[in-house]
Amino acid sequence: MKVAARRGESAWDTARGAGYARTAAATRITRAARVAHSMRCALVALGAFGAASLACPASADELTGTLKKIHDDGVVVLGVREASIPFSYFDGTRTVGYSQAIALQIVDEIKKTLGLPQLKVHEVTVTSSNRTPMLLNNQIDLECGSTTHTVERENVAAFSNSFFQYAVRMIARKSSGITDFPDLASKTVVTTAGTSDERLLRRLNTEKHLNMRITSARDHAEAFTAVKDDRAVAFVMDEPIVYGFKSTDPHPEDFVVTGTPLGYEVYACMFRKGDEPLRTLVNGVIARGQLAGDAERLYNQWFTQPIPPRGINLNFPLSEQNRTLFAHPNDRALD
Structure with a gap:
């Protein structure tokens, strides 16, 4: 000019x-x-x-946070689990599960929002111990597996609307005679490292003077194997997780899920703090699914019907707590 x-x-x-x-x-x-x-x-x-949902692709200069990172990289990186049955696990061919289905619904919404229908999806296997550091180090963008939303964890990460509520219990050999947590006094007990259950178990041990010998396994599969090999009398973990191991074991009749619940907690997707655009997108996907009845249908698919790879049915009907959660979507921690 x-x-x-x-x-x-x-x-x-x-x-x-x-x-x-x-x-x-x-x-x-x-x-x-x-x-x-x-x-x-x-x-x-x-x-x-x-x-109900028709996202208009955001222009590149409007993007911030994780959505901008995904747009610029041309790939969304999901943190997935190997053995959190039936939430996120490897079935011999690919990652499947209740939580994984929700994660892929979120990916579809990201594709619409960014106007990138061919957006690549990269999966990175995480454990209870490394999932948060990998998120904070930008090695994953989003994790929807079996991660408990706790108030303490809000100091380092952000959490979506809850997609599952559960009790903390244990699995033991039926022949062990273990029926409740006082029975674990002076015995070796296993849980998974880096979980909220580990914190609850150690607090119980201190407060009730049970003198348990607590070992922390790298992942859920390793913890259950400790019970199967009689290296521990019980595996303390989220109720649906231990039901998953019981149902998929070659001899499910040998095990029992038992114990007065140590508490009730919720699972949610985890992402980086301060990322309001991603929070809005993720919560929108979860809330729409819960209010429209899709969440209950997805629940029935993974908890009351045969699941891969062996067609085992967990026979774990929808609880009243989860029914209430689906009717009133929220992102509150329960502890």
């Missing part, structure tokens, strides 16, 4: 005036582009005739 000097105006004034003019013109163009983008979104929304 050429700006002629007025009489008595210095070359600097002339150049500065040209700069202002260019800036103003650029601003007008940017505003016009944003208005056009908004109008396109509005027209798409009007054409949706009340569709």
